[in-house]
Amino acid sequence: MGKLEYIVQKAGDNAYPLHLGVDERREVLVLQECPGKADFDIRLGSGAQLDLTVISMACSKAGACAEPRNIVNGFKVNLDSENAVCNLNGVYLVDSGNRVTNKVDMNHNVGHCISNQLFRGILWDSSRSDFEGRIYVAPDAQKTEAYQANNNIVESEQARAHTQPHLEIYADDVKCSHGATVGNKESGELFYMQSRGISLANAKVLLKQAFLLGVLEKISDDDLKEEMSMKILSSLR
Amino acid sequence: MGKILEIKNLHAKLKEGREILKGIDLTINEGEVHAIMGPNGAGKSTLSAVLAGRDTFEVTEGEVTFMGENLLEMLPEQRSWAGIFLGFQYPVEIPGVSNTNFMKAAVNEHRKAKGLPELSAAEFIRMMKEKMAIVQMNQSFSSRGVNVGFSGGEKKRNEIFQMAMLSPKLAILDETDSGLDVDALRIVGNGVTQLKTPQNASLVITHYQRLLDYIVPDIIHILYDGRIVRTSGAELAREVEDKGYDWIIKSL
Amino acid sequence: MKQEELKKTNRSIEEIYASDYKEGFVTDIEQEFIPKGLNEDIIRLISSKKEEPQWLLDFRLEAFHKWQKMTMPSWGHLDIPAIDYNDIIYYAAPAAKKQAAEGEKKEIDPELARTFDKLGIPLHERDILAGVAVDAVFDSVSVKTTFRKNLSEKGIIFCSFSEAVKEYPELVRKYLASVVPSGDNFFSALNSAVFSDGSFCYIPKGVKCPMELSSYFRINAKGIGQFERTLIVADEGSYVSYLEGCTAPQRDENQLHAAVVEIVVEKDATVKYSTVQNWYPGDKDGKGGIYNFVTKRGICKGENSKLFWAQVESGSAITWKYPSTILKGDNAVSEFYSVAITNNYQQADTGTKMIHIGKNTRSRIVSKGISAGRSQNSYRGLVKVLPNAENAVNFSQCDSLLIGDKCGAHTFPYIDCANSSAVLEHEATTSKISEDQLFYCRQRGITAEDAVGLIVNGYAKEVLGKLPMEFAVEAQKLLSLSLEGSIG
Numbered sequence: 018m019g020k021l022e023y024i025v026q027k028a029g030d031n032a033y034p035l036h037l038g039v040d041e042r043r044e045v046l047v048l049q050e051c052p053g054k055a056d057f058d059i060r061l062g063s064g065a066q067l068d069l070t071v072i073s074m075a076c077s078k079a080g081a082c083a084e085p086r087n088i089v090n091g092f093k094v095n096l097d098s099e100n101a102v103c104n105l106n107g108v109y110l111v112d113s114g115n116r117v118t119n120k121v122d123m124n125h126n127v128g129h130c131i132s133n134q135l136f137r138g139i140l141w142d143s144s145r146s147d148f149e150g151r152i153y154v155a156p157d158a159q160k161t162e163a164y165q166a167n168n169n170i171v172e173s174e175q176a177r178a179h180t181q182p183h184l185e186i187y188a189d190d191v192k193c194s195h196g197a198t199v200g201n202k203e204s205g206e207l208f209y210m211q212s213r214g215i216s217l218a219n220a221k222v223l224l225k226q227a228f229l230l231g232v233l234e235k236i237s238d239d240d241l242k243e244e245m246s247m248k249i250l251s252s253l254r
Numbered sequence: 255m256g257k258i259l260e261i262k263n264l265h266a267k268l269k270e271g272r273e274i275l276k277g278i279d280l281t282i283n284e285g286e287v288h289a290i291m292g293p294n295g296a297g298k299s300t301l302s303a304v305l306a307g308r309d310t311f312e313v314t315e316g317e318v319t320f321m322g323e324n325l326l327e328m329l330p331e332q333r334s335w336a337g338i339f340l341g342f343q344y345p346v347e348i349p350g351v352s353n354t355n356f357m358k359a360a361v362n363e364h365r366k367a368k369g370l371p372e373l374s375a376a377e378f379i380r381m382m383k384e385k386m387a388i389v390q391m392n393q394s395f396s397s398r399g400v401n402v403g404f405s406g407g408e409k410k411r412n413e414i415f416q417m418a419m420l421s422p423k424l425a426i427l428d429e430t431d432s433g434l435d436v437d438a439l440r441i442v443g444n445g446v447t448q449l450k451t452p453q454n455a456s457l458v459i460t461h462y463q464r465l466l467d468y469i470v471p472d473i474i475h476i477l478y479d480g481r482i483v484r485t486s487g488a489e490l491a492r493e494v495e496d497k498g499y500d501w502i503i504k505s506l
Numbered sequence: 507m508k509q510e511e512l513k514k515t516n517r518s519i520e521e522i523y524a525s526d527y528k529e530g531f532v533t534d535i536e537q538e539f540i541p542k543g544l545n546e547d548i549i550r551l552i553s554s555k556k557e558e559p560q561w562l563l564d565f566r567l568e569a570f571h572k573w574q575k576m577t578m579p580s581w582g583h584l585d586i587p588a589i590d591y592n593d594i595i596y597y598a599a600p601a602a603k604k605q606a607a608e609g610e611k612k613e614i615d616p617e618l619a620r621t622f623d624k625l626g627i628p629l630h631e632r633d634i635l636a637g638v639a640v641d642a643v644f645d646s647v648s649v650k651t652t653f654r655k656n657l658s659e660k661g662i663i664f665c666s667f668s669e670a671v672k673e674y675p676e677l678v679r680k681y682l683a684s685v686v687p688s689g690d691n692f693f694s695a696l697n698s699a700v701f702s703d704g705s706f707c708y709i710p711k712g713v714k715c716p717m718e719l720s721s722y723f724r725i726n727a728k729g730i731g732q733f734e735r736t737l738i739v740a741d742e743g744s745y746v747s748y749l750e751g752c753t754a755p756q757r758d759e760n761q762l763h764a765a766v767v768e769i770v771v772e773k774d775a776t777v778k779y780s781t782v783q784n785w786y787p788g789d790k791d792g793k794g795g796i797y798n799f800v801t802k803r804g805i806c807k808g809e810n811s812k813l814f815w816a817q818v819e820s821g822s823a824i825t826w827k828y829p830s831t832i833l834k835g836d837n838a839v840s841e842f843y844s845v846a847i848t849n850n851y852q853q854a855d856t857g858t859k860m861i862h863i864g865k866n867t868r869s870r871i872v873s874k875g876i877s878a879g880r881s882q883n884s885y886r887g888l889v890k891v892l893p894n895a896e897n898a899v900n901f902s903q904c905d906s907l908l909i910g911d912k913c914g915a916h917t918f919p920y921i922d923c924a925n926s927s928a929v930l931e932h933e934a935t936t937s938k939i940s941e942d943q944l945f946y947c948r949q950r951g952i953t954a955e956d957a958v959g960l961i962v963n964g965y966a967k968e969v970l971g972k973l974p975m976e977f978a979v980e981a982q983k984l985l986s987l988s989l990e991g992s993i994g
Contacts, residue, residue, distance in 0.1 A: 157911070171926040174893050184917045185583075186936055189908035193936040199891075199921055200929035306949050310941075334951035346946035350964025359960055360950040367951070399964065416950060 021046055021238040028082055031055045037065035039098075044068040044237055048245070049075075051082035054089045061130075063098035070106040070236055072245055075115035075144070078252040085114050092121045099129040106235045109138035110252050111146055111176075121150040123165075128158040128188070134165040137232050139225060141254070143175035151183040152195065158188045165195035170228065225253050256284045258424050258455050259305075259325075264316035266304045273314070274300045276480035282424065282455045289458045289466055291491065292477035293499040298459045299343060301477070302428040306340040307333050321423065334360075335367035337423030337454075341413040341430050348400040353412070354382065356400045357419050364420060385418035389445045406433035414445040421449070425456045431465035443468020463495040476502055530756030530786060533621040533726050536601040537645070542729070543592045546570065549699055552597050556668050556702075559675060569688035569698030576692045582826055582855040583884040583916055586797070587760075594762060596700045598645040598727040614650050622650075625753060626980075627722045638718045638749070638976070639664055643734055645727050646702035653717065663708040664719055667735050670706035677708060681739055685768040685805050685832070693764045693799040693826075697733045701766070704734035709744035709775070718747050718974055723765075725754035725785075725796065731762035738768070740775035742808065747778040749977055753821075754786045758794045760823060765800045773808025773835065778816070780973050781829075782981050785821035787988075792851025792880075795823025802829035806838035809864075813839075816972040818981040819846040819856055820988045828886065830859035833867035833895075841870045843969040845981075847962075847988045848881030848913070857887035857918075862898035862928070871902040874966050876985075877913035884916040891928040898928040906936045907965055909958070959986030 021044045028051035037043055039062040049055065049072065061067060075086040094103055109117040123132050138146050148167045169178040182195040215223070229249055236242040259282040266275040274297045282288055292298050304311050305318065307330035318325040320336060328336065348356065361381075362372045373381065382396060389411040401409050410430055417425050427446065431439055446456060446469050458469055466474075466488070474490040475482045476499070484490065484502060494502065540551055549570055553563040578586070600615055614629060622629050622642055629642055629650045639653035641664065648666030657664050663674060670678050688698035705721040725732050740746055754761065763785065771777050779802075788795025798821070804813045815829045831840035842858040860869035869889070877883040889900045906915035917934045939961050947957035963970065963982050970978050 159911070169923070171923055171928070173926055174924070176926065177922070177924045179923075180921045180932075182917075182919060182932070182934075184906075184934060184936065185914070186906065186908070186916060187914045189911045189913070189938045191936060191938075193934075195917070195932075195934050197919065197921055197932040198930060199923040200927070306945075308945055329954075330945060330948035331951050331953050334949055340949050342946065342949075346940075346942045348943050348946070348961060348964060350967040351960050352964075355964075356947075356950070356952075356960065359952050359956060360947075363951045363953065363956070420950065 021236070021241060023241055024048070025050070026053060026055060027051065028053045033057045035067060035069070036060045037067055038062045040064040042066045045070070046236060046241060046245070047071045049073045049088050052086045052088065055091070057090070057092045059092065059094040059103060061096055061098065061101035061103060064100045065098075066102040066104075068104045068106075068235065068237070070232070071108075072249070073107065073109040073111075073117045074248070074252065075117050076110045076112040076141070076252050085116075087116045089118045090120065092119070092123075094121070094123045094132065095126060096124060096130040096132065097126050099127055101130045103130070103132045104235065105132075105134045106232050107136035107138075108229055108232045108249065109136070109146060110249065111138060111144035112141035114143050116145045116147070118147040119149070121165075123150070123152045123163060125152070125154045125158045125161045125163060127155070129160045131162045132164070135232055135235070136166070137168045137229060139170045139172060139229070139253070140176035140178055141172045143173070145177045146179065148180045148182070148197075150181070150195070151185065152193060154186045154188050154191055154193065156187040159190040161188060161191040161193070163191070163193045167197045168228070169199045170225065171199060222253055226250055258282050258284055258321060260319045262317045264304070264318060265314045266300060266311045267314055269310055269312050274311070274480055275304065277316070278480075278482060280475065280482065282457060284455060285452045286455045286473065287450070287458065287469060287471045288456070289460060289471035289474045289491070290477050291460060291463075291474060291494055294461065296477040297480045298461075298477055299428055302340055302426045302457075302459055305426060306330060306338060331363070334420070335364055339417050339420055339422035339425045341410075341417060341425065341427040343429040343432060345401045345409040345413055347402045349402050351400050352397050353400055354396045357382065357416065360416070361419055381419065385415055388418050388448055389414045390441055391415050407435065407438035410434055410438065410442055411445070414442055418445070418449055421454075423454050425449070425454070426459065427456065428459045429461065430458070431460055431462060439465060440468055463491045466491045478503055527756055527786060529625060529753035529784065531624070532755045533617060535615065535617045535726070537727055538599050538601050539595050539727070539730075540597045542595050544594070544596065544700065548596055552700060552702060555597065556671070558671060561679065562671060565682070565688065566699050569695050572689040573692065573695035573699055576695055578692050582886070583882060583918070584824055584826065584853050584855050586824055589762065589797070591696075595727070595730040596646075596733065597702055598730045599647040600644060600649065618644060618649055621724070621726075622722070625722070625724065627751075638720055641666060641705040641721045643703055643705070643721060643723045645725060645730055645732060648703045648705070657715070657717075660713050660716065661710040662713060662715055663706065665706055667701075667704040667706050667737065670737075674706070674708070677739070678706065678737065681737055681768065681770055683768070685770060685803050686766050686801050691801060694766050694801040697735065697764050697766045697801070701733045701735040704736045704765070706736075707738045707746065707748065709740045709746045711741045712743045714744065715746040718749055720749035720751065723750070723752040725761055725763065728757065728759070731764065734765045736765070736767040738777060738779075739770045740772060740777045742772045743774040744772075745776045747974060748780070749974060750779070750781045751784065753784050754796050756786050756789075756794065760795060760797055762797045762799070767800070767802040767829075769804030769813060771804060771806045771808070771811040771813050774810045775808070776812040776814075777804065778814045779804070779829070780977055781817040781819075782973075782977055782984065783817065783819045783821050783825070784984060787821045787852050788823040788850065790850050792823070795852070796821065798822035798825045798827060800827040802827065803832070804830070804840075805832040806835050806840060806867075808835040810837045811835050814972070815840075815842045815844070815858065816969065817844045818969070818973070818984065819844065819854060820984045822854070823852060825854040825856050827856045828858055830861070831869065832861045832863065833869060834863045836864040837866045838864055839868050841972075842872070843972040844873045845876070845966040845969045845985070846873070846883055846885075847876040847985060848878065848883045849988055850879040850881060852879075852881040854882070855884045855886055857885045859888040859890070860900055862889075862891045862895040862900070865894065865896040866898070867895055868899045870900070871904070872968055873902075873904045874969055875904070875906045875915055876909070876962060876965070877906065877915045878909040880912045882914045882916070884918060886918040888920045888922070889930055889932075891923045891925045891930065893924045895925050896927050898925060900930045902932040904932070904934040905965075906934070907962070908936065908938045962986070
């Protein structure tokens with residue numbers, strides 16, 4: 018794998034043309050701390066692999082930009098050549114009146130490609146998150162593997178999490194799945210930690226860390242992984 | 255001693271690929287137990303799949319006569335009705351379909367093919383219990399999905415149980431010993447031995463000699479590169495065990 | 507095994523298909539029709555035929571005015587040809603109906619009795635499966651409701667909708683459109699304007715209905731649409747299990763069926779609603795078949811109320827249907843279990859909505875889609891948790907099974923959560939019947955077609971298990987039958 022490209026996104030509109038050639042591999046990490054829009058236009062050549070992680074910090078503890086901090090991400094992926102692999106990862110922390118939108122349009126236009134989507138976020142106050150993920154598998158795109166997961170933890174009565182995963186499948190020899198959760202089935206783990214002497218508040222933070230680290234561990238560069246983890250952990254409450 | 259299976263100059267290839275069987279000749283008579291041994295990639299599993307009618311292979315040359323009929327013209331289910339049973343190396347999982355329902359469908363199709371009426375529920379359950387005892391299978395297996403969540407040993411026992419239910423003329427056991435511990439091996443071996451009659455026959459396909467301690471063959475064939483290169487009595491298995499396949503291949 | 511050989515030994519697909527839909531016959535009976543078309547006069551005519559009170563006519567006209575301003579929903583994953591609503595006959599009834607209309611005493615036309623016999627729904631109580639009461643609806647009218655008297659001894663009201671309007675107007679007026687407002691959607695507005703008959707059922711406080719209640723809907727006449735309305739009210743602490751079945755003749759023209767079902771479940775009451783939908787699906791080229799555009803909704807109004815949906819959708823050229831539950835009472839529970847199977851050119855867009863309003867409300871969705879031929883099968887669902895729905899829980903499982911490479915399977919779940927204590931989970935998978943499974947079955951002597959039936963029934967087992975026994979057996983056969991000709 019080539020060196021990880023790390024981009025700190027500017028406020029306003031941003032375009033990311035990510036067009037990979039045959040057998041090319043790229044890993045991209047985007048940190049978003051300002052309001053803005055990002056359009057990821059992803060096209061992969063045969064045998065190419067893209068690992069993209071987008072961290073959206075729409076919370077008051079982080080970032081230099083003023084609120085409201087609305088972040089909109091559009092991922093348009095076209096898999097037009099065989100044996101390509103596309104991994105999309107997202108983390109979002111949203112509070113006060115902020116809003117994060119992740120819209121994924123994953124098009125398996127030919128067979129023998131793999132796509133993975135993993136988006137996780139936590140919402141506080143009167144924030145809102147929208148996840149719209151579409152997986153399209155074209156007729157004859159056999160041996161496609163497409164997976165998608167969106168997990169949300171809602172921390173306040175006023176916050177709203179919307180998740181809308183779509184699967185549109187027109188080929189039969191495929192492996193596709195998607196999962197979405199809102200809320201946290203944590204009572205067992207919490208109690209276990211409490212019984213080991215960890216306070217409830219701390220136990221909850223630990224679980225949220227684990228929840229987000231599930232995405233951050235996809236970052237291959239250890240220093241950046243550490244930096245991102247620290248940034249996120251300091252924003253948890 | 256009637257002839258059950260006669261294979262003459264059988265050639266078969268992968269549907270879109272290379273030739274795997276390059277001229278097999280083999281005759282199996284009533285009451286006989288044959289074993290086919292050979293190194294990996296020799297074509298052992300291909301031979302069993304071709305005999306059962308798997309459509310991933312294409313027969314390019316040769317004849318196979320089973321109980322006087324042209325086997326190669328039959329559908330897989332017709333071969334089953336005619337008396338061919340294949341014990342799978344990797345038994346397939348069918349979620350949601352209970353072992354009982356699966357076997358009921360199979361047994362009744364067999365009876366239909368023979369012009370017999372369907373078994374009543376009571377008759378069928380009696381038969382299930384009786385045959386499950388042969389492989390020491392727990393009753394709880396009957397309500398579980400076919401092979402779903404079964405251990406390797408349980409799957410193989412289930413194969414022998416199904417064989418007992420369908421009482422085939424010719425049982426082809428494809429690497430039935432793979433993934434079995436000694437206890438399971440004994441149960442499977444005893445099961446097969448119990449099911450042996452002077453009218454049926456078995457073809458045991460194996461890489462190792464150890465299963466042949468439990469199922470003693472009358473005749474052993476060594477399959478190598480798509481051909482049977484040696485045929486001999488049970489003592490051949492020992493030779494393989496002691497000296498390996500290389501020795502036999504080199505001595506050709 | 508080679509496909510050609512498979513075909514040789516199995517019956518030809520055409521042959522199977524011709525014999526496939528055994529309910530496709532037409533009953534030759536003298537019928538009374540009103541003119542084609544949809545306008546205020548037609549609505550007044552329907553209302554006057556049914557000798558309705560003014561309030562109900564007003565309800566119809568209001569709904570019609572709403573409908574005129576609405577357009578057909580286009581968000582479904584469906585390709586619906588344009589429908590000329592003025593080219594439909596909105597009322598057709600067997601002529602004999604005119605002579606007598608007094609519930610059980612009326613003598614049913616022998617030809618009609620034969621029709622229902624043939625459909626497996628005998629209307630003479632002595633012949634009926636013990637423990638199932640039937641309301642038989644033929645085109646636009648209910649022709650017979652069995653066991654009315656036995657049920658009334660327990661205070662249970664089970665009759666046709668028209669009779670309910672005459673005999674229990676206050677109950678009908680109280681609950682009509684209380685769950686599905688007339689302007690809820692295009693088809694509910696249309697139904698509210700022109701509905702002709704259907705079933706009405708009221709289970710009083712504390713009563714456990716001793717038998718299964720059922721409605722059987724039959725479309726017979728050419729050129730008509732069927733617009734029935736079912737209203738079920740389960741008062742506090744009561745229980746009822748309700749079944750619904752339907753069939754129609756085999757015709758080259760499409761016919762419209764737009765029903766509304768409303769269910770009210772009061773405190774501590776339980777309603778089970780099961781459907782086996784077997785409308786004519788059209789032929790192998792996609793010609794003909796019923797357009798099934800149905801609004802079904804229940805409200806778990808009181809605390810601890812429960813509503814269970816179970817459905818097998820095998821028929822119709824196009825299905826647009828989302829049985830839904832509003833979980834209003836605290837601790838209310840709702841489940842939705844569905845198998846939708848499409849073959850040839852059928853299209854189905856079906857699913858459910860679970861709206862959590864009350865505290866500790868729980869819902870579960872299990873949807874199994876099976877697509878074969880050139881069909882398109884979609885699951886569409888909404889799980890919505892309102893701010894006050896503390897500790898709401900939902901689990902959704904949506905699986906798709908594809909048979910062949912010309913069909914499509916789609917899932918469109920939507921989760922909208924506004925409460926931090928809610929736990930909502932959704933899972934979806936897509937699979938196919940593997941060659942290995944098929945070969946394994948065939949090696950054991952099970953024919954390819956039987957193997958598909960076996961595997962599909964295994965796949966749908968969880969849902970079939972939720973149907974009442976008599977229905978489950980019927981549904982199993984239906985699943986295997988619907989897939990005949992889908993392989994080979």
